[in-house]
Amino acid sequence: MSFAIIAVFTVAGALAAMTLRNLVHCVLALVVAFTGLAGLYLQLGAQFVGFAQILVYVGAVAILIVFAMLLTQSHEPLAHLTVAPGWVTSSLVAVAVFVILAWSIRSSAVGARSIQPRPEITVRNIGDSLMSQFVVPLEVTGLLLTAALVGAVTIAMREQRMNR
């Protein structure tokens, strides 16, 4: 029941994000979809991921998109619904990808596996494993993000110097 409500919510948000004409409305619809996803995570008992989803996607990514949109171009709504050229091919590709994924999931051993009782995953467990088992990937991700940040700052600074 609650899954159905959240799923409808999420899909409606995603559809609206694709079809609405005003870009800001699209972002707000996308936020609805993000929130719905967070709701799904919470329903599955993944508190940390759910809250992180809201914190990162609603609090940061959506705001980032908004900033990028407002700072780059005029946000006048388009007069009519535009469809990208070659939409037939792209939708065919999308359907094909979906079919292949669905088929591979169906035929894999996952479906045959018996459902095990859900382990109680606390935030402490996540923290412990992040700091022990997955410390290298965590650090690599951190390094990558820092590099991206430094790169962005460098690009911005060079532009400023050229303007002078």
Place this chain on the structure above:
Amino acid sequence: MTETMDQIFVLLKHRILAHSPVSVQPIFSAALSAIAILVVFATLFALTTILERKGLGRFQNRYGPNRVGPFGLLQPLADGLKSLTKEDIVPHSADGVVHMLAPIVLVVAAFLGYAVLPLGRNMTAINLDAGLLYFFAASSVVELAIFMAGWSSRNKYSLLGAMRAIAQMISYEVPLILSTITAVMAAGSLSTGAIVESQTGYSGIWPHWFVFTPWGFAGFVLFMIAGIAESNRSPFDLPEGESEIIAGYFVEYSGFKFALFFLGEYIGMFAICGLAITLFLGGWAAPFSFLTWAPSYFWFFAKLLVLIAMLIWVRATLPRLRMDQLMNFAWKFMLPMALINLFAASTWHFTPPGAIRWIVGTILIAVPYLLLGRGLMQSNKLEKRTYRFAD
């Protein structure tokens, strides 16, 4: 007797719940907590508006409002009636739906944070394992609401105000969260209940609050500064700078929607203060061991009122910052200090208890503070300001 007084609201809730069927009890319990929070904090909001106006008056050698009712205490009621009866104006070119949703999203997001604040012993609405994360997730939605308000009004000033507000809130969220991590490290949990529990002990009569450690004090100060910025309050209220952008993101709001913005702002401020109490000031714990007979919720609200008074005091004292000062302060002072504080906190944990720990901890914070302060003063050439025309 003391025990009953302390748990009276918890017992009352259980008594009410006992009369309802078992199937609806979880929902009913949540609803009861939500209603209690809504009523208590909305009342506190009304009380704070009048206290703030009277307090600000006294800080500026004025009387403050004293006309409505005895000592002007009915002023919030008059203000509320006024905002209810005012015309609700929506600009012609505004985006109607978003314009209407923005204040609602703001107030809802502001209230969400209270779900994890321990207002007293066993008085947390939901004791989440990732309580602190939830709190910040909920408060991050406020930014979106502010953007919605600023954008949907179709007004340059409100859009500018919204951009300022978002830029400010994103910048100050970093030191805000970094300064809370010290308390999380000390308590070893993200759950607000566990963080308070870890501060309830006493040595002699002195409590084990985190604020009474070098890193805790620095963390508390950093948290409060970032929190004031986060709730867009003076001296960080430049998103609504009247002199330059009229009122920022809520220029185009009138009547009850404006009141909702006002409510949301204060509710957010109380939530930040409540979190500061939870993290650094021992939550509902009594300040001295011989005062534990008073109910736990009393201590929480007493501390909350003290913090609110502090914020009013700060508001009465400091002028508004400029945008570049604000950003420089966030990234050149707050962020390095928060990181240094994190280092100091971890050093504290790995040093055996005793005087040496205190000395090392204090030095680790005081020396960078002094150096950073001196460096910033010199680089900005902050001298006594001279005015060309004012003299």
Place this chain on the structure above:
Amino acid sequence: MLGEGILKGLAETARNFFGSFVSKERLTTVQFPEERLPQPEAARNFPFLVYDGDDSQAGLRCVACQICEKECPPKCIFIQKSSDKKPDYIGKQQFYPAVFNIDVSVCMSCQICVEVCPFDAIEMDNAFELSTTDRFRGLLWSREQLAKPNSYFHNIHPATAAEVDERLAEAKARAEAKAKPTVAASTTSQPDSQTTTS
């Protein structure tokens, strides 16, 4: 040291806060409707018509010369001359205003009407609480509302009033001195006016 100024400022405001409870001199606010500061002598807001004697309508000094009506920059004065005449303070036959209205909402308190009045009949009042619930009739003051006794004038602007009285007394004395030889002429003029009224 960084933050020193903030602490100093906080101390200053705290001193204000507690000081305002202790010393009354700090609170400079005058609680208006209950407490009032005395108005300065030169305070002025809205004109009134001075009358002598006890009858507020018969004793009006105004002779309906309409100079003030013409000079009024925002044109807030409306005067209708009477058809008959009556004697003024020196006994000379003069018209009097049948209608004398001033619109409170239009008047800009410039005092030009007072400056131009040759008879010292209009003076500035310092009453300022003129608000009303009726924005049409309530703001249009008639002759009856505008008339105030000379003693009131003495009360609000003692120096000016004394000066005006002196001037009027002088004028009256001069007129009497001039009129003495021709008492008969003035008495003959009286039935003259009576004939015009009838």
